[in-house]
Amino acid sequence: MVDPQPASEQSPERRHPPRLEETEEGAVLFNVPFPSDLSQLKGMSPIIAKWPYQINYIHSYGQDSPFFAGLANKKLLGTRCSRCGTAYGTPRLRCMGCGGECDWFELPRRGRVHTWTTCYFSGEAYLDETPFHLILVEWENVATLFLSRLVGCESADISIGMQVEARFRRNSKFNVADVYFVRAPKQT
Secondary structure (H helix, E strand, O other): OOOOOOHHHOOHHHHOOOOOOOOOOOOOOOOOOOOOOHHHHHHOOOOOOOOOOOOOOOOOOHHHHHHHHHHHOOOOEEEEEOOOOOEEOOOOOEOOOOOOEEEEEEOOOEEEEEEEEEEOOOOHHHHHHOOEEEEEEEOOOOOOOEEEEEOOOOHHHOOOOOEEEEEEOOOOOOOHHHEEEEEOOOOO
16 A cells, blocks of 8 residues: 655654664574575574573561561570470471460570581572581470581581580571571580
8 A cells, every 4th residue: 555645744653653762681682594585484493592580579478577587686586385385496386286376485596416417419599508517406395406507517527416506697688597507615
């Protein structure tokens, strides 16, 4: 179809159609192969582009919020059943034994190694820190064990029952790795 109006009488949008703004974000590809014979398109290699990707993840700590607030304030918190008195080193809202409501309390900074392992492989977040030691910490009169890292010890120096002491990251990342353990200094 031919436009009957001369170019001088056409609206500015018709003479110069609007264009999207060119930006520098996303993938920039140069020299994309394209055959001159369109019958060759079925044999064309796929275009592979690497695109940056980012997402903001919103997560609620819900009933465990006091635990993470405690870590940010250099306190290791557990819970204790208000009905039967069972104490938990891994916090919970309700008692596993009687179903009673649990209240927060501060765990001792000192505990003992219940068992341990050395991790030579890890998830992506800690892969570059391997090998590292994981321990299960136990406390007197606390029903559950607490999984954490043991820092500053060689494998030969770790033993079951060894006294350990909690340390905290200076800048909280609001995850369970904000607390770690070291060999406890000898008490005099």
